[in-house]
Amino acid sequence: MLQPLRILFRPKWMVSRSSASYVSRMRHLNKIKEEDEACRAALQSGNIFLYHKLAPLLRRTDSGIYQLPALQTKDVEGILEKLGEDKEMVKESILINCTEQNKAQFSFDVGAIEQTAVEELCRGTFVDLRKAFFLLRGSEAPLVARGQALLRWHQTNGFCSFSGQPTHRNQSGSQRVCHSSGITYYPKMSPVVIVLVSDGKRCLLGRQSTFPRGMYSALAGFCDIGETMEEALRREIAEEVGLEVESIQYSGSQHWPFPQSSFMVACHATVNPDKTQVSVDKVELEDARWFSLEEVQEALTFKAPPRNNKGEPTVFWVPPSYAIANRLIQEWANQQHLKS
Numbered sequence: 001m002l003q004p005l006r007i008l009f010r011p012k013w014m015v016s017r018s019s020a021s022y023v024s025r026m027r028h029l030n031k032i033k034e035e036d037e038a039c040r041a042a043l044q045s046g047n048i049f050l051y052h053k054l055a056p057l058l059r060r061t062d063s064g065i066y067q068l069p070a071l072q073t074k075d076v077e078g079i080l081e082k083l084g085e086d087k088e089m090v091k092e093s094i095l096i097n098c099t100e101q102n103k104a105q106f107s108f109d110v111g112a113i114e115q116t117a118v119e120e121l122c123r124g125t126f127v128d129l130r131k132a133f134f135l136l137r138g139s140e141a142p143l144v145a146r147g148q149a150l151l152r153w154h155q156t157n158g159f160c161s162f163s164g165q166p167t168h169r170n171q172s173g174s175q176r177v178c179h180s181s182g183i184t185y186y187p188k189m190s191p192v193v194i195v196l197v198s199d200g201k202r203c204l205l206g207r208q209s210t211f212p213r214g215m216y217s218a219l220a221g222f223c224d225i226g227e228t229m230e231e232a233l234r235r236e237i238a239e240e241v242g243l244e245v246e247s248i249q250y251s252g253s254q255h256w257p258f259p260q261s262s263f264m265v266a267c268h269a270t271v272n273p274d275k276t277q278v279s280v281d282k283v284e285l286e287d288a289r290w291f292s293l294e295e296v297q298e299a300l301t302f303k304a305p306p307r308n309n310k311g312e313p314t315v316f317w318v319p320p321s322y323a324i325a326n327r328l329i330q331e332w333a334n335q336q337h338l339k340s
């Protein structure tokens with residue numbers, strides 16, 4: 001019998017944020033999202049995060065910490081001019097969010113401009129986004145993911161899928177319109193369920209053949225059209241590992257920029273401890289197996305994948321702390337610890 005969903009944690013924003021400042025910030029953000037003139041003005045005084053072919057620019061500080069440099073719009077215009085490009089290109093920036101001080105934040109892909117020339121001028125390095133998730137602190141990871149996802153969406157939605165004609169963006173980049181068909185397109189996310197299955201003592205993790213060596217994660221799958229999240233979860237676990245879940249508890253959700261923006265809904269689930277024999281669908285997964293609390297606790301201590309001198313990961317490790325899979329695993333380990 002599936003149990004009703006239950007929120008397992010109280011996100012920080014529910015307790016700490018002052019509602020008055022939050023409301024004014026959201027209204028300001030909505031205005032610059034919807035009104036082209038307001039957005040152009042916000043860009044002039046805003047911050048821009050740079051990308052090169054969707055890889056974000058990171059800067060390493062003297063103390064070895066990686067940061068996401070927030071450039072001023074004038075700085076980016078200066079960089080474009082120095083490299084012989086049209087500074088008006090900066091207007092292609094896409095609105096991502098705004099700071100607590102109502103400063104608008106944008107993402108801009110320098111695209112075809114030579115990577116190293118931009119890196120030198122910005123004193124930074126363009127880093128693959130998956131790698132950036134291991135390097136950045138918690139608050140910067142969702143921002144960089146959202147910026148990349150929006151850039152990717154614009155790069156792949158330049159034409160109307162009904163008329164074949166070009167689509168045109170508004171200033172903030174929150175939508176694209178086809179003037180021929182009249183269709184308005186909005187950035188899209190695909191719903192995905194991600195679930196940490198437990199038999200009461202161990203948890204079940206799997207790996208696809210495309211995962212980096214040694215990495216195991218919670219099981220995940222895209223929802224089919226017409227399915228509820230609970231139905232998708234039960235189906236995915238049955239398909240991928242041949243098990244039937246008995247109870248589900250909601251944990252949280254996150255936007256995940258891969259493969260083309262997923263909306264991850266994360267849950268814990270249990271199976272009958274007498275029915276834990278795994279039968280792995282080898283088309284979907286290379287391996288899936290039960291892990292003990294001790295194994296999981298060790299994997300959670302790694303800040304980066306442990307590697308031998310050839311650079312190959314040596315032991316079992318889990319996704320970085322920003323990934324919601326990591327949080328599910330962490331929550332499970334905490335609960336097991338409390339039980340013991």
Ligand SMILES: NC(=O)C1=CN([C@@H]2O[C@H](COP(=O)(O)OP(=O)(O)OC[C@H]3O[C@@H](n4cnc5c(N)ncnc54)[C@H](O)[C@@H]3O)[C@@H](O)[C@H]2O)C=CC1
Binds near residue numbers: 264
């Ligand atoms: N944030 C996190 O902690 C984690 C995120 N994920 C994400 O979850 C996603 C889904 O997990 P999988 O096991 O790969 O899903 P899956 O088990 O549904 O298998 C993927 C297959 O589903 C099909 N598919 C159906 N709808 C799709 C759509 N809208 N987009 C792309 N493919 C679609 C494709 O044939 C694809 O090869 C992954 O792409 C991965 O990026 C996975 C694990 C951890």
Ligand SMILES: [Mg+2]
Binds near residue numbers: 220221240284
């Ligand atoms: Mg899957």
